[in-house]
Amino acid sequence: MARTFREAAIAGVGATEFSKESGRSELQLAAECSKAALDDAGIHPSEVDGMITFTIDNSDEIGLCRCLGVKDLAYTGRIPGGGAAAVATIYHAMALVNAGVCNTVLIWRAMNERSQYRFGQPHTQAIGPQAGNGTGSLLWCMPFGAQTPATWESLAAQRYMQQYGVTNLDLGRVSVVQRKHAATNPAAWFYGKPITLEDHQNSKWIVEPVLRLLDCCQESDGGVAIVVTSLDRARDLKQKPVHIVGACQSIPYNVEVISNYYHADLALMPEAEGTARRLYAQTGMKPSDMQMAMIYDAFTPQVLKQLEAFGFCGRGEAKDFVKDGHIELGGSLPVNTNGGLIGEAYIHGVNNIAEAVRQVRGTAVNQVPNVQHVLVSSGMAGAILAQG
Amino acid sequence: MTVPNDPTPAPASAAPPKPTRLAPIVTLDAKFFWEAADKGEFVGERCADCGEFRFPPRPMCPRCHSVRREVVKLSGHGKVYSWILPRHPMPFGFKESPIVAVIELEEGYRLVSNLYEVPFEQVRAGMPVEVFFAPTMGNHQVPVFRPRAK
Known part of the structure; x- marks a missing residue:
């Protein structure tokens, strides 16, 4: 394999079922979704030569290699920053293929995040000050009762709400749309279970005045994997190739994941604005080139902030953009068409990338017509996927 | 209406309740902050060369890259x-x-x-x-x- 620049593409996606109790190990979930993604691509598992996951994924690379029978691994790496960097896995895989370092890169994220541990509960021990999580400043939150992802998110989101007059009712509209999308997606945990704005307003406060229960993503068990190879090779494989037109990340000075209170203006999301600038410069594309978007939605305010940061509407306008129906199926920019992390499952954002792939292929259950380009964002990283 | 947990000590007649708040997680670079707090002092970290305040505490000044720091009362x-x-x-x-x-x-x-x-x-x-x-x-x-x- 010569080290010349090669365009990269997604050739396969795979997933386990999404549940609240998988009944098997995280490594088994990782192996099952990886095998499914490689089968989807039509690539034998022994051919994997690059592997990427999150810093906080519990499955060992070698353990997974031993399940899949990987014969010679050329590269392995992990991405810090939890879900905020989910799309950075695509960026790394793209770069490895572009550089001719790897030919078959496997991305996976698998977890028993509901049955084995609880992401939503106080993290008094779990993810304290360890390096690599991107959340080193959590130790400045714990003694003050800010101990859960919902509280960390809310301390910044409340500033955004103050600045632009956003209410919890405005946030509820994001949730209602996503649950509507999940309701027609048989893979979603909330399949057949749409909600009304009234249901949202009747759900209990998690963090007042920002998040109710129905503003929060799920805690899920499951795994999702993605296979990246060269665009040329992908054209000869089983599925329609999904070209990675561009992918990048941005971590501006003094920005960190979630306990992010030290940069200049907490009503803004400088990491998403930086990612947008870099991604549009890299690809020569603009917001109006996208037919839809998959936006990291651990909590509803993140969807509003990213819609603004990626230029789909002006600052402070996202609440009206949502209210006017733009992000629904049939709207000008359908968002999180699988139901997102709120409606489908919380596999740390990787299930949202898989939905973008299905939409470009034209095989999604909630298919958007004529999808040429999809923007995928996880806040600190983004990618543009297109028909290859 | 919400009445927040009152941190002031109980009246002298009652046995003071034991604090239940989590103790701070102390790292080497932030030890000065928590040691001062134990004495009832609220302090910050400033670059000893260029005078820039920084938080969270860290071993190097991002402006002039000096590792000399001073702890000052805020x-x-x-x-x-x-x-x-x-x-x-x-x-x-x-x-x-x-x-x-x-x-x-x-x-x-x-x-x-x-x-x-x-x-x-x-x-x-x-x-x-x-x-x-x-x-x-x-x-x-x-x-x-x-x-x-x-």
Whole structure:
């Protein structure tokens, strides 16, 4: 394999079922979704030569290699920053293929995040000050009762709400749309279970005045994997190739994941604005080139902030953009068409990338017509996927 | 209306309840902050060469890259920047939801803390506040805030 620049593409996606109790190990979930993604691509598992996951994924690379029978691994790496960097896995895989370092890169994220541990509960021990999580400043939150992802998110989101007059009712509209999308997606945990704005307003406060229960993503068990190879090779494989037109990340000075209170203006999301600038410069594309978007939605305010940061509407306008129906199926920019992390499952954002792939292929259950380009964002990283 | 957990000691007649608040997680680069808090002092870290304040504490100045630092006593005055009430689950170590707030200090940087002696509904952005200390498990103290006395 010569080290010349090669365009990269997604050739396969795979997933386990999404549940609240998988009944098997995280490594088994990782192996099952990886095998499914490689089968989807039509690539034998022994051919994997690059592997990427999150810093906080519990499955060992070698353990997974031993399940899949990987014969010679050329590269392995992990991405810090939890879900905020989910799309950075695509960026790394793209770069490895572009550089001719790897030919078959496997991305996976698998977890028993509901049955084995609880992401939503106080993290008094779990993810304290360890390096690599991107959340080193959590130790400045714990003694003050800010101990859960919902509280960390809310301390910044409340500033955004103050600045632009956003209410919890405005946030509820994001949730209602996503649950509507999940309701027609048989893979979603909330399949057949749409909600009304009234249901949202009747759900209990998690963090007042920002998040109710129905503003929060799920805690899920499951795994999702993605296979990246060269665009040329992908054209000869089983599925329609999904070209990675561009992918990048941005971590501006003094920005960190979630306990992010030290940069200049907490009503803004400088990491998403930086990612947008870099991604549009890299690809020569603009917001109006996208037919839809998959936006990291651990909590509803993140969807509003990213819609603004990626230029789909002006600052402070996202609440009206949502209210006017733009992000629904049939709207000008359908968002999180699988139901997102709120409606489908919380596999740390990787299930949202898989939905973008299905939409470009034209095989999604909630298919958007004529999808040429999809923007995928996880806040600190983004990618543009297109028909290859 | 929410009445936040009152951190002031119980009357002398009752046995003072043991603090249940989590003790701070102390790292080598932030030891100075928590040791001062134990003595009831609110301090910050400044570059000993160029004078730049920095928070969270760190071993190098991002402006001039000096590793010389000085610990200085802060005014203890600031303004409320953002504030929330964690309802569910109840934070570990609290019997009632505390007001958690990001405070903008007079010295020009922010930190996360709690707000007391003001009902949640009456908190406003820019409200002037002053520091005092609340006890934690293990005989430590952490800086918390209340509306500034006129």
